[in-house]
Amino acid sequence: MTLRPISEDDIQALVDERLDTARRSEVEAYLAANPDARTRVDRLRTLGRDLRTAFAPIATEPVPAQLNLAHIVEARRRPRLQVSAWQAAAAAILLALGGLGGWGLHGTLAPAGVDALAQEASANFAVYAPDRTRPVELAASDSAELARWFSARLDRKVGVPDLRSADCRLMGGRLVATPHGPAGLLMYDDHRGTRFVVLMRPMAEPGDAPMREHRFGSATGYAWAQDGLGYSLVGAADPAVLHPLANTIRRTTATNT
Template sequence: MTARPINEDDLQALVDDRLDPARGAEFEAYLACNPDARARVERLRILGRDLRSAFAPVLAEPVPARLNLAHILEARRRPRRPAWQATAAAMLLTLGGLGGWALHGALAPVPAGVDALAQEAGASFAVYAPDRSRPVELAAGDRDEIARWFSARLARPVEVPDLSAAGYRLMGGRLVATPHGPAGLLMYDDSRGTRLVMLMRSMAEPGDAPMREHRSGSATGYAWAKDGLGYSLVGPADLAGLHPLANEIRRTTATNT
């Protein structure tokens, strides 16, 4: 039977986890062959998660007294204001809201440099680390192929760090899209199934950038740049030893432009 075409409603249902299993399998097959669509789904999922996080404090607030059913019934029994007054009030509220939102967008800082890399790494960890079916595209046995793949797409030699001394084995890697170009993602795990993600991509500015800690939801990471190549190692927020491991990677990883 011919597969049904993928449409916008399907995409939104996938992001909202509303697809039935059969349709979900069709969509996953479609995304596997369409990296642009896959990147869009990831961005929508990240946006949805960020919106839920931003409005969580509001949802936890008690219902305002003015929304109490008794108050609403009482208000309905009061004489109504002229229609023009209600219209004017609605217009003022709308203009005020739009102005506030525009000002918010104008004043909100846009991440750049290592801060942008940190945000991208946290998003990649949230998307791929929980994936139990296909977290990577090339497995650990293709280590040399991963290095060649990343080097070709990042236009510079790239190493695949060995973290076995710290108890983490390489699971594999994949390329991911970011607003600043392609990035290489490596995934590692230990004997308990704890996963780490390392994201690397070329930076707009050459040279080095000091390491900084970043947090996103239930994950924490450390991001830095070395010789114009950015790195971020991300793991669970309660994971001990992540900072020393990131320092060791920074110390031992060689880069060449």
């Protein structure tokens, strides 16, 4: 009997624990014979665990009353009232005013500026910092190529901060996607093996933004902007360690631009 080829759907179903026993055995046999595929599955599982951990605080929040299924069903069971013409007109006016108010607030409901940058850096830290297989695309030995790559994709000159004076070595970096376009991600570690990431991307507003602390799960970070380029340092370390490191990055990038 010829086995069905192992597809991407089978790989993803294995990661999601959706395969039946027979198909799972076939996929596991395929992975045992293909180390590269096994490594990719392990990375997908690690990514899933990291994302679940990162968004656990949101997942445990109570469902808003207006979205509760029982509340929705009960509301639909209620008899509909007759609405007069003037009531309909009043409702239309209120709806229009509410829509205008909502549009005026739409930019404030989602993170913006350095707050958005901080969230993006924290999410990328959760994905790549725990990766022991391939945390970076280009190694530290290719730092000049990293700078050229980032500069070309971010459409402005970008340097790679040298943090050896702060007892941190560059591991390498990669280009990542954000809701605001491409960003450069650099990864460092210290003599204890603690990893830090620095995310940089152009900001919507030119100029500078003061440094501010942010927290996301167990990670702490600092985000700021210089000459329209945003930076965010994130690590699972004490703020007393991260803050001086962030200041070193800010001084280093200021001299490189």
